[in-house]
Amino acid sequence: VPRTKRSGEFELIARYFAPLAKGFAGARGLKSDNAFLPGDSRHDIVVKTDTIVSGVHFLADEKSGLVAQRALRVCLSDLAAGGATPFGYQVGLSLQPDWTERWIRGFARGLAADQRRYRVSLTGGDTTRTPGPTTITVTAFGKVPRGRGIGRDGARVGDELWVSGTIGDAALGLLAIQKKIEGAALERRYRLPLPRVLLGPRLLGVAHAAADVSDGLLADAGHIADASKLAVTIERDLVPLSPTAKKVLTGSSALWPRALAGGDDYELLMAIPKHRRPLLLAAARSAGIKVTRIGAFAKGRGVQLTVTGQPAKVSLRGYAHF
Amino acid sequence: VPRTKRSGEFELIARYFAPLAKGFAGARGLKSDNAFLPGDSRHDIVVKTDTIVSGVHFLADEKSGLVAQRALRVCLSDLAAGGATPFGYQVGLSLQPDWTERWIRGFARGLAADQRRYRVSLTGGDTTRTPGPTTITVTAFGKVPRGRGIGRDGARVGDELWVSGTIGDAALGLLAIQKKIEGAALERRYRLPLPRVLLGPRLLGVAHAAADVSDGLLADAGHIADASKLAVTIERDLVPLSPTAKKVLTGSSALWPRALAGGDDYELLMAIPKHRRPLLLAAARSAGIKVTRIGAFAKGRGVQLTVTGQPAKVSLRGYAHF
Numbered sequence: 001v002p003r004t005k006r007s008g009e010f011e012l013i014a015r016y017f018a019p020l021a022k023g024f025a026g027a028r029g030l031k032s033d034n035a036f037l038p039g040d041s042r043h044d045i046v047v048k049t050d051t052i053v054s055g056v057h058f059l060a061d062e063k064s065g066l067v068a069q070r071a072l073r074v075c076l077s078d079l080a081a082g083g084a085t086p087f088g089y090q091v092g093l094s095l096q097p098d099w100t101e102r103w104i105r106g107f108a109r110g111l112a113a114d115q116r117r118y119r120v121s122l123t124g125g126d127t128t129r130t131p132g133p134t135t136i137t138v139t140a141f142g143k144v145p146r147g148r149g150i151g152r153d154g155a156r157v158g159d160e161l162w163v164s165g166t167i168g169d170a171a172l173g174l175l176a177i178q179k180k181i182e183g184a185a186l187e188r189r190y191r192l193p194l195p196r197v198l199l200g201p202r203l204l205g206v207a208h209a210a211a212d213v214s215d216g217l218l219a220d221a222g223h224i225a226d227a228s229k230l231a232v233t234i235e236r237d238l239v240p241l242s243p244t245a246k247k248v249l250t251g252s253s254a255l256w257p258r259a260l261a262g263g264d265d266y267e268l269l270m271a272i273p274k275h276r277r278p279l280l281l282a283a284a285r286s287a288g289i290k291v292t293r294i295g296a297f298a299k300g301r302g303v304q305l306t307v308t309g310q311p312a313k314v315s316l317r318g319y320a321h322f
Numbered sequence: 323v324p325r326t327k328r329s330g331e332f333e334l335i336a337r338y339f340a341p342l343a344k345g346f347a348g349a350r351g352l353k354s355d356n357a358f359l360p361g362d363s364r365h366d367i368v369v370k371t372d373t374i375v376s377g378v379h380f381l382a383d384e385k386s387g388l389v390a391q392r393a394l395r396v397c398l399s400d401l402a403a404g405g406a407t408p409f410g411y412q413v414g415l416s417l418q419p420d421w422t423e424r425w426i427r428g429f430a431r432g433l434a435a436d437q438r439r440y441r442v443s444l445t446g447g448d449t450t451r452t453p454g455p456t457t458i459t460v461t462a463f464g465k466v467p468r469g470r471g472i473g474r475d476g477a478r479v480g481d482e483l484w485v486s487g488t489i490g491d492a493a494l495g496l497l498a499i500q501k502k503i504e505g506a507a508l509e510r511r512y513r514l515p516l517p518r519v520l521l522g523p524r525l526l527g528v529a530h531a532a533a534d535v536s537d538g539l540l541a542d543a544g545h546i547a548d549a550s551k552l553a554v555t556i557e558r559d560l561v562p563l564s565p566t567a568k569k570v571l572t573g574s575s576a577l578w579p580r581a582l583a584g585g586d587d588y589e590l591l592m593a594i595p596k597h598r599r600p601l602l603l604a605a606a607r608s609a610g611i612k613v614t615r616i617g618a619f620a621k622g623r624g625v626q627l628t629v630t631g632q633p634a635k636v637s638l639r640g641y642a643h644f
Binding site for chain 2: 017024033035038096
């Protein structure tokens with residue numbers, strides 16, 4: 001169930017869909033998670049679409065309020081990485097045959113709570129039925145000052161790689177839900193992303209590039225590096241862990257790849273030039289979100305992981321789930 | 323497979339989703355098919371989301387190029403009804419387990435052809451897998467002069483009801499595909515909508531209200547009437563038919579309800595004040611699209627159908643397909 005993708009998706013996009021977007025500059029060649037539409041004279045509208053499928057991207061028996069919030073929040077997370085302040089969203093909801101009105105009531109309540117939390121509004125959508133599993137596509141809208149939206153492709157040689165919050169909780173939380181490990185405290189991190197909506201807009205003028213951690217720390221750092229035509233090195237010892245995750249990984253270091261590649265963290269990865277470190281720390285403080293330096297960008301290509309200074313093999317860049 | 327909905331969808335929207343949109347004026351209480359986002363100082367961005375599911379909204383063995391074009395065009399049809407000129411779209415594509423690269427290649431080619439035809443560009447999206455049938459959600463974007471987007475709710479007493487093109491071809495075309503009737507000429511009208519993209523923007527300042535015919539002529543005329551808090555009368559003898567549809571209905575008048583309620587026509591229904599009739603005719607001529615007066619709005623509620631001047635029973639307002 002981890003929301004990660006094998007490279008197949010990126011290849012399909014590059015081969016078949018990127019050519020369809022090349023006439024529209026705001027699509028950024030589909031190399032950014034977000035699209036940028038012309039808004040008013042001072043803003044662009046940032047747009048993000050994400051689809052989640054029951055049994056694939058969320059547990060089939062998950063509470064519908066949490067499903068709704070996941071569908072919305074995964075998009076808000078991308079908007080945050082783009083530096084955008086969200087304001088609205090469209091929902092395409094395809095209901096599986098055994099849908100109940102109770103399920104929909106919970107779904108709408110989940111959205112209502114998040115609308116207050118994130119100050120967004122439903123703008124429109126479509127409801128239909130499917131013989132398959134319930135499928136939800138959200139297209140979320142945010143605003144950024146014109147031309148200043150943050151992409152994946154702006155990292156420069158020497159930039160530091162920073163990450164918000166803690167990594168691995170969601171992937172380990174899924175194992176806890178599956179009773180494979182102890183770690184009840186982590187379950188909620190899997191069930192419900194906490195998009196860094198307050199930090200994102202504060203990265204304008206601070207981050208050269210950013211992405212959210214949805215496919216996995218290693219994969220998403222790699223996406224920034226690839227889009228920026230650089231290499232990125234991550235020091236495993238610097239990766240911020242929650243107390244519970246630290247305990248789990250101390251007891252079972254074989255789970256490290258899971259924590260680094262499992263995805264669903266919905267933290268922000270940021271390429272920050274050294275001299276802007278104080279700006280980043282001020283932004284993070286003002287958002288009430290912890291940030292940690294975990295690596296750096298250099299000439300070259302690919303992702304390198306070091307463990308206590310030694311290069312480690314990066315074998316797992318996300319489960320084959322596309 | 324007809325793309326119609328039982329009233330359940332409208333009830334769900336009113337009960338659970340409309341409250342989520344009441345803080346955003348551009349959502350128009352979800353009573354319009356389109357949402358209106360603030361664009362630049364002179365334009366609104368018109369937004370429409372539609373989901374189509376294999377085996378529900380298109381034939382499971384349909385060519386993927388036609389599937390792609392259907393997914394895009396049903397949204398362009400709504401944008402046209404809103405008076406908008408389309409410019410871009412997001413695609414959420416969930417692929418069923420037996421997807422092939424050939425299918426995707428055809429899908430992308432279908433989109434490429436329509437991008438040239440309608441002058442739109444892919445702006446972004448998401449590709450994922452589903453254990454269920456292939457599901458496509460398109461969110462399309464268009465532009466209208468600020469505050470002038472056409473809704474369903476502007477019809478006034480005395481307005482005439484006009485419709486573009488011909489009605490019933492798609493619903494009868496589906497019967498032809500199913501070998502239930504003769505009518506090969508109609509099949510294409512079912513397989514591929516022809517959204518009235520050239521007519522829509524020309525309705526600004528002409529139509530008080532508009533909607534596209536997706537759920538069926540009677541249902542969609544009813545949606546305009548309901549949203550405008552009026553009654554609408556349709557004279558069946560005035561409803562424009564293609565030569566083939568006329569032949570089918572002459573031979574088998576039991577198929578009339580199917581033609582009037584079957585949906586998938588993707589023509590435009592327009593509420594036009596009498597004195598603007600010359601403007602409408604000029605707009606239609608300039609778009610190269612035929613328009614026909616088929617009824618009128620009056621005080622009251624509901625849809626009334628008359629056949630040679632006598633009230634007929636409106637029993638079938640769309641198949642129960644939601």
